[in-house]
Structure formats: C-alpha cells, structure tokens
Amino acid sequence: MPHASETRQSIIDAVLRIIGQDGIAAVTNRRIAREAGVSLGSVTYHFATQHELLRESLLHFVAEETRHFTELADACTDGHFDIGRAAEVVARVAGGDAFDSRHIAPFELYVQAGRDERLRASAAECFAAYDLLAARVLSRLGVPDPERLAGTAVALVFGRQLRRLATGAPAEDLVDTLLVLTRLAPARTP
Structure with a gap:
C-alpha cells in the first residue's frame, strides 16, 4: 500500500500531466484519480479544494x-x-x-x-x-x-x-x- 506522501505526489504529478496535455479545464477529480492510479476519495482526502x-x-x-x-x-x-x-x-x-x-x-x-x-x-x-x-x-x-x-x-x-x-x-x-x-x-x- 503506498505511503500517503507517495499518493499525494502521484496526484500532483497527474495534475501537471493533465494540465500540460489538455489545460486546467481538464483537471477533474475523476481524471486525476484515473491518471494517478488512486481512488477518487484519495484525491479529495489529500486536496480539499x-x-x-x-x-x-x-x-x-x-x-x-x-x-x-x-x-x-x-x-x-x-x-x-x-x-x-x-x-x-x-x-x-x-x-x-x-x-x-x-x-x-x-x-x-x-x-x-x-x-x-x-x-x-x-x-x-x-x-x-x-x-x-x-x-x-x-x-x-x-x-x-x-x-x-x-x-x-x-x-x-x-x-x-x-x-x-x-x-x-x-x-x-x-x-x-x-x-x-x-x-x-x-x-x-x-
């Protein structure tokens, strides 16, 4: 099971990839979770807004x-x-x-x-x-x-x-x- 800091880093890396590929408008919690390979709940757990x-x-x-x-x-x-x-x-x-x-x-x-x-x-x-x-x-x-x-x-x-x-x-x-x-x-x- 990944450590919380590894999950958080995976989410940030996914956000940067998504922004670079398709812009800020493409950043959704579902897409972040899919790109980062984490649960949807992990995204909202680590980042409230x-x-x-x-x-x-x-x-x-x-x-x-x-x-x-x-x-x-x-x-x-x-x-x-x-x-x-x-x-x-x-x-x-x-x-x-x-x-x-x-x-x-x-x-x-x-x-x-x-x-x-x-x-x-x-x-x-x-x-x-x-x-x-x-x-x-x-x-x-x-x-x-x-x-x-x-x-x-x-x-x-x-x-x-x-x-x-x-x-x-x-x-x-x-x-x-x-x-x-x-x-x-x-x-x-x-």
Missing part, C-alpha cells in the same frame, strides 16, 4: 525547477565560467527539443494565476526563485547589477520558451537570449 490542488502543483513544480536550477548554478562556480559555459547551462535549462506536458503545465498555471489572485502569491514565489538563480548566473558572467537585470533575463527566457512552444523554434534560440542580455548590459564602473 481545486485551488489547493493547483497551488500545491505549482509549488511542487517550482521546488523541482529551483532545485534543478540551483544545481546547475552551483556547478558553474569555477573560475572558468564564461559565456560558453553559460550557454551550456541555458541549453540544459531549455530541456532539449521536446516540449512535454511538464514544460507546458507551468505556462497554464501562470495564466491561471492571472485569473485567480489566490494563486498569485505562489506564482510570485516561482518568479522570485527564477530571478535569484538568474542573478547568480549573471553575476558569474560579470554582468553589472545582476539583481536588477535578473527579472529581465527571466522574462526573456520565458518569452523565448513561450515562442518555442507556440512555433516549434529550436531550444538553441534561448542561448541567443543570454548573449543579447550580456551584450546589452551596461559596463561596470570602477
């Missing part, structure tokens, strides 16, 4: 992304971190050429946060984590005032990812985003 389910799914996704991005940033601590290494990191963040449901789901959740103010705090936490990680990478590249530019970097990457989702543009285009940002950053003053 749809809002709680969406919020927890968003927070789970962010925690995983933050962990992944932090590992990537921590791996770039040596003195040889340059634009080439940064480009490799951006390419890894882009996740290759496939856009599966786990890549699509966050966009759906962020749009839903625009409609549901109760989800906005979770979305804000997500973007704060992305901004922090972007600032670390920009700082290692020697970009002046990385904290100020981090939000812009994140917005550029998200915009490029959305474009990639909509048009099928290659992941390598995200590297161009990084190059543009580092070239346009104001020079450091001594």
Whole structure:
C-alpha cells in the first residue's frame, strides 16, 4: 500500500500531466484519480479544494525547477565560467527539443494565476526563485547589477520558451537570449 506522501505526489504529478496535455479545464477529480492510479476519495482526502490542488502543483513544480536550477548554478562556480559555459547551462535549462506536458503545465498555471489572485502569491514565489538563480548566473558572467537585470533575463527566457512552444523554434534560440542580455548590459564602473 503506498505511503500517503507517495499518493499525494502521484496526484500532483497527474495534475501537471493533465494540465500540460489538455489545460486546467481538464483537471477533474475523476481524471486525476484515473491518471494517478488512486481512488477518487484519495484525491479529495489529500486536496480539499481545486485551488489547493493547483497551488500545491505549482509549488511542487517550482521546488523541482529551483532545485534543478540551483544545481546547475552551483556547478558553474569555477573560475572558468564564461559565456560558453553559460550557454551550456541555458541549453540544459531549455530541456532539449521536446516540449512535454511538464514544460507546458507551468505556462497554464501562470495564466491561471492571472485569473485567480489566490494563486498569485505562489506564482510570485516561482518568479522570485527564477530571478535569484538568474542573478547568480549573471553575476558569474560579470554582468553589472545582476539583481536588477535578473527579472529581465527571466522574462526573456520565458518569452523565448513561450515562442518555442507556440512555433516549434529550436531550444538553441534561448542561448541567443543570454548573449543579447550580456551584450546589452551596461559596463561596470570602477
């Protein structure tokens, strides 16, 4: 018999898959139960409301992304971190050429946060984590005032990812985003 935390995680994973495949409107307790391989009662036992389910799914996704991005940033601590290494990191963040449901789901959740103010705090936490990680990478590249530019970097990457989702543009285009940002950053003053 699965442990309660395993059941809860199966439900969250199912929600993210459903959102990525068919959008938030497709998230029903019956479909979640079927996708997660749990009873219908388990869904309502673990998540009392749809809002709680969406919020927890968003927070789970962010925690995983933050962990992944932090590992990537921590791996770039040596003195040889340059634009080439940064480009490799951006390419890894882009996740290759496939856009599966786990890549699509966050966009759906962020749009839903625009409609549901109760989800906005979770979305804000997500973007704060992305901004922090972007600032670390920009700082290692020697970009002046990385904290100020981090939000812009994140917005550029998200915009490029959305474009990639909509048009099928290659992941390598995200590297161009990084190059543009580092070239346009104001020079450091001594």
